[in-house]
Amino acid sequence: MKRIGDVVLDVKNISLAFGGVKALTDISFDVREHEVRAIIGPNGAGKSSMLNCINGVYQPQHGAITLRGKTYHGMSPRQVAEMGVARTFQNLALFKGMSVLDNIMTGRNLRMRRGLFWQALHLGPARREETEQRAAVERIIDFLEIQAHRKTPVGRLPYGLQKRVDLGRALAMEPSLLLLDEPMAGMNVEEKQDMCRFILDVNDEFGTTIVLIEHDMGVVMDISDRVVVLDYGKKIGDGAPDDVRKNEDVIKAYLGAAH
Amino acid sequence: MSQAPLLDVNGIEVIYNHVILVLKGVSLQVPERKIVALLGGNGAGKTTTLRAVSNLLEGERGEVTKGSIELRGERIEKLSTSAMVERGVVQVMEGRHCFAHLTIEENLMTGAYTRKDGRAAVAATLDKVYTYFPRLKTRRASQAAYTSGGEQQMCAIGRALMANPKMVLLDEPSMGLAPQIVEEVFEIVRDLNAREGTTFLLAEQNTNMALRYADYGYILENGRVVMDGAAAALRENEDVKEFYLGVGGEGRRSFKDVKSYKRRKRWLA
Amino acid sequence: MGPFIETLIGGLMAGMLYSLIALGFVLIFKASGVFNFAQGAMVLFAALAMARFAEWLPKFTGLDGKLVVNVIAFLGALAVMVVVAWLVERLALSKLVNQEGVTLLMATLGIAYLLEGAGQMIFGNDIYKIDIGLPKDPMFLFEQQFEGGILVSKEDLYAALIAAALVAGLSLFFQKTATGRALRAVADDHQAAQSIGIPLSRIWVIVWSVAGFVALVAGMIWGSKLGVQFSLSLVALKALPVVILGGLTSVPGAIVGGLLIGVGEKLSEAYLGPMLGGGIEYWFGYVLVLVVLLVRPQGLFGEKIIDRV
Amino acid sequence: MLYRENGQFKTTYGADSQILPIRQDRIAFAVLMAAAFVVVPMVSSEYLLRAIFIPFLILSLAALGLNVLVGYCGQISLGSGAFMAVGAYVAYNCQARFEGMPLIVSLLAGGLGATVLGVAFGLPSLRIKGLYLAVATLAAQFFVDWACLRLPWVTNGSSSGSVSIAGLSIGGISVESPASRYLLCLSFVVVFALATKNIVRGHIGRSWMAMRDMDVAAAVIGIRPMQAKLSAFAVSSFIIGVAGALWGFVHLGSWEPAAFGINRSFDLLFMVIIGGLGSISGAFFGAAFIVVLPLLLDKLPYWTGLPMDTATASHLALMIFGALIVFFLIKEPHGLARLWATAKEKLRLWPFPH
Amino acid sequence: QAKEQFFPLLVYRTGPYSPNGTPWANGKQDYIKLINARDGGVNGVKLTFEECETGYATDKGVECYERLKGKGASVFDPQATGITFALTDKVPNDKIPLITLGYGLSASADGGVFAWNFPLMGSYWTASDILIQHLGKKEGGLDKLKGKKIALVYHDSPFGKEPIPLLDERQKMHGFELIKIPVTAPGVEQKSAWLEVRKQRPDYVLLWGWGVMNSTALKEAQATGYPREKMYGVWWSGAEPDVKDVGEGAKGYNALNLNTSGQSPKVIQDILKLVHDKGQGTGPKDEVGSVLYTRGLVIQALAVEAVRRAQERFGKGKVMTGEQVRWGLENLSLDDKKLAALGLTGVIRPISTSCTDHQGSTWARVHTWDGAKWAFSSDWYEADAQIIKPMVKAAADKYAGEKKLTRRSPADCQS
Ligand SMILES: Nc1ncnc2c1ncn2[C@@H]1O[C@H](COP(=O)(O)OP(=O)(O)OP(=O)(O)O)[C@@H](O)[C@H]1O
Ligand SMILES: Nc1ncnc2c1ncn2[C@@H]1O[C@H](COP(=O)(O)OP(=O)(O)OP(=O)(O)O)[C@@H](O)[C@H]1O
């Protein structure tokens, strides 16, 4: 059984505006170790912006984020990455010109240190390092079942597989906190099942904490431990899936009557 | 399907980059005033099929090497995309493709580029689109690049509607939309189909939704049509149920329990 | 003081002429996302056509009367430029839909070579004259106040006025008309524009024809000043920083950029040049651009560069 | 068929990430190297060596360097002529000012000089992108052109502004004969090509490509934009600088700033794009195209047997050159290297298409 | 098989310099055709040629040189100072002489060091020297130049920079002020240069331009109101293409000239009759006899005479090698009689070279554009050997020092 732990990520009173558009208004929530935390909300509610704030792509105007005891207001994406946060992107941000293998290898970049000189020679340490990291990446490739596409340029892969590679790249960072932005968009049920399997495995086996944005309520309700609901940049609900499902505001703003 | 179909795709093959064979003889018919769904997993070739119809393959370095495509009996493989739009066939591209630097409203207005029926008519359509997607109205003055993924999706659909099309090729309309909006989009499809007689060919992953709204469905796997039939019939098919609707023999299975043995699809055997 | 004012005025007028060429770049970029390196070659081509037509007309038809000849030659050259636009679309652009910016840029360099070769082959590679009656001798103002007066080149003055009129006209056309919007849509995303029925080929022929027209006017003015010869195509290099400074997508930007660079480079040449060894106007515009871009990466009036995930 | 990878299984990751994973390719490569090092210098005429092979090699090297920047890191540069110039002039000054400076050291110093400039002009790339950057790099081009022309110490006070180098030798061995010059260039090219290939398939190369393809995502997975871009600028300009030094020392012998003008920059960019962005072999294909084609076109009147005066012939050559560039871009926007790869892929699948 | 003497012709008929390069190239070609048509070659040796387009670019020029030298070249006229600089290091190995008539390295007049360069009839030092003499004469004595301002508007390249050392020297001697205004190649952007001229108001402007730079300079001078009468060009800045499209605006402009122009000289008549009227002419007929055409013709004529002279020593009716042609070039002696025989009477002054003097003559005249044609406006001047000789020697010695060359011995001159 899962041991949900302490708070690892604490978001406090975050506000973010672009010109006149208030993307986020005074949002607070927390994420606990090992849990799967979902963020849902209608389109344009500010979900992706929230992730962008967490990993340093956007700098919120107000509020603070505390990650493993370290509070920050503005950190570069790289610094956040060094603290073990990885993410996937809503609009596929893969490196189009590179193969699947190389894309996932970039996820190991933080761990590779050999400088230009050794790289140029491709001998000794550089080669050893490369082989070691490659082994780790191969494990991820096996795990995601994309062995056959290893050398394919990602641009040629169908959308669903690209999403998987995106996940693979994030996993390669061996993150302790994984932010997933609509990882299952554009997939059919079978593929969603696969994706869920991967997410749950990561969560179970490596104990990775997961923040998940998803529009498929079936998925959200089934696999998340707690759910935050945003609407027009405001938080309108927070709690266990079943509670959220019954929340009037949430039904009105997001779920619609049918669900 | 008694009357001659509006669109008749006959055994087409599509090759990308001269080497990658993607469609291996796909045939399908779309009757006038009907909604036809094109289903299938990732990489099955749905998008490619739609591109072949709307002639958007060239920019992707793809080409139709075999077979024929007819619209109302006219061969259309050689037509340009804009000629297709003039014949009333508009595609909503997968992955949104809004004009990043144009505002939402400008995006919508470009959709009316081929319209010849005057300003007032265009304005009326714009109003219609705004009533379908109120969210767009509130964001009408932002540059499309700065709107959320879902807003862009709405914009792309709305933009196609601005052309007052006879037939719409919808590529993954539900992707990235909130469930409520998905519902709405499909309602809009049904509405347009019923009221204005617009024909739809709809590539979808969301099989459940698609089969609820479509009249007929084709299932594509690996560049071939592996199954087709009336939507209702497909919904009852065991394989479709299991692999596309996620309801195995014993009812809907939780996503939490999927880490089980995967069954092979019967048609691959 | 006198020399300062003269330099300033000279700079302004040179700047206006740069703008004229920059305008051609902006038009095509705005409307198709193509950074058209062939603009210089188009200027040369158009000017050669006009110069030679003006020379041949009286010779072969016995027509004379400077105005008539010039007008007919101008129209003839314009027709040639439309044909060029059509050919460019047919043979190159239509086959490069949806390609990346660099690829298109390289293609226009190829087109530039083609035009330079063809232009000189058809029309010759000597120095030719365009005589549209611009006065060549300068006028001197304020002769009382300044020793030797303030020199103003009448020719430049007229040229600047023509340029200004052209620019004003084009900005009007571009702002808000439906065609203008379609053009911008094409620049953003070729494929999406196609998908909603914008006929790329027609749009491109139109834009390249308009750019051809601008090139012709620029060629006519520059040609009348400098003579028409291969080197005319090099003036495009002077217009590049102007385009970038003003912002690739902004018509008014091309004007402001032109004036800034014109004035900046002439003044700096006159006052900083002697300290640095002279000739600094050669790079001044580019370095100015570099500095400005550091502050505004999209140029002064360009559309903000969008990058978000 | 002969060209198959069937049956060649990779059992280690090392083997799998070889530069040439297919055995037939390795054999072909070995043959090519043998030909380049042994056969070519033995059988080629002086003209062939001096006017074709040497410029081809040096420009390939420069294109290789530029490809690092444009092809791998996605930063368009129109200023590569300037980097070649800096390489050449720094190397020249080393030779002219320091008695007995070894040739190789001077050449590498040229590369380092270019690196410094490259990094300086690379700094703006952190903010400026795309075509804006491309035009901004022209600042380097024009500034350096100007400096070489107007600052006397650049040319070591040569009153004409033209500088020359004579009596090349390495460790006492004269490098004057065409064959020895050719071998010198070839060695540089091979060494740099291998080193570059190694870098681009390692993590540094991947960080360049990541910046090129999607810089925000790259930052999110922990790549430092500054480090990635500047290292690309540095490596690229180093190689281009060395190529520039070779161009001055080995090919021209005596040169003026005009030798590294803006046309050189355009030519290099052509090579990279026609050859194939982000491909090592592309640099060679591109250089071959740009070096050899004009020479072939010069022979046009001779081949067609048409009496054609020089001017017409060279205008025609210019037109054909332009037309071919457009043609190849249409045929394969990813360059000759990709065309080659596609051909190989077809061969591999032959006789079963697709 | 008939014997053939091959002449490689480096030319530029395209690019910014083509208006000037083209008549020059035509003159060279027509003269070869004339010799074949009129004399059947040189003592029975037919003359052949092949052109190579350099575009005035140094690297292209080097490529052309490499290509044509393999085809039996025995003398080159690079048509550009930049190319000359690049070839100067190469020719000693290949043993092929360069004729750089009126251009190239001024120091290469010293045949003792520059064994393979022949700046026949003058260099940029002699040219600038003559111009200063002329200005001095106009002012009523060189001493009157004191306090005057003379601006040098020059093509910023080895070509344009060549006269500077001599002008500096003269400046020291006479106390005028030399203002140097460089123009970046190819010279279509001169606005600042002429605003500078206007600011400085020099008494004279010396123009060291080539190609489009010349006509542009005249147009800018007009636009900034600088009197053309006070402008003096080098002999490369005073031909028809430079003033043609400026027309009236260039009236009064002066330039040096090394040769006559016009269609009256016998050699020109011969060409018209034996080449052009036979439909063999290279360029348009009305260009024959123009300034640069004639200059090209003269260059080719001297090359042919060198071959003829060499044949006198090494065997008539034989094909001459580069070394033999060099001997011919070092032993030219064309007096009035010989010139007359060649139809060159009045076209150039007599010239005679030696192993140490590769120049042979340093005379030039000034001509002036009257709005329709060039007309001579001064007498012949000879450059002041007292000033130039030591400069040449010093520069040549310095060059020899850098390249570790030793001066040729008198014995070497015999080979
Ligand atoms: N431009 C292209 N170049 C090369 N291959 C391509 C290209 N576009 C698509 N493909 C290939 O064609 C196959 C079918 O792709 P297509 O996009 O039609 O699938 P799809 O059914 O729409 O999938 P999805 O549901 O993921 O959108 C895929 O394997 C893909 O890799
Ligand atoms: N860089 C930006 N500049 C301007 N506005 C922005 C920017 N990023 C986001 N926005 C705006 O902020 C709001 C929230 O956007 P966000 O992408 O976070 O929505 P979302 O919840 O992820 O929606 P979806 O489910 O559709 O992806 C939107 O209205 C969007 O237009």
Ligand SMILES: CC(C)C[C@H](N)C(=O)O
């Ligand atoms: C005719 C010439 C050779 C003059 C030229 N500008 C030069 O280089 O010297």
Ligand SMILES: [Mg+2]
């Ligand atoms: Mg989002």
Ligand SMILES: [Mg+2]
């Ligand atoms: Mg698809």
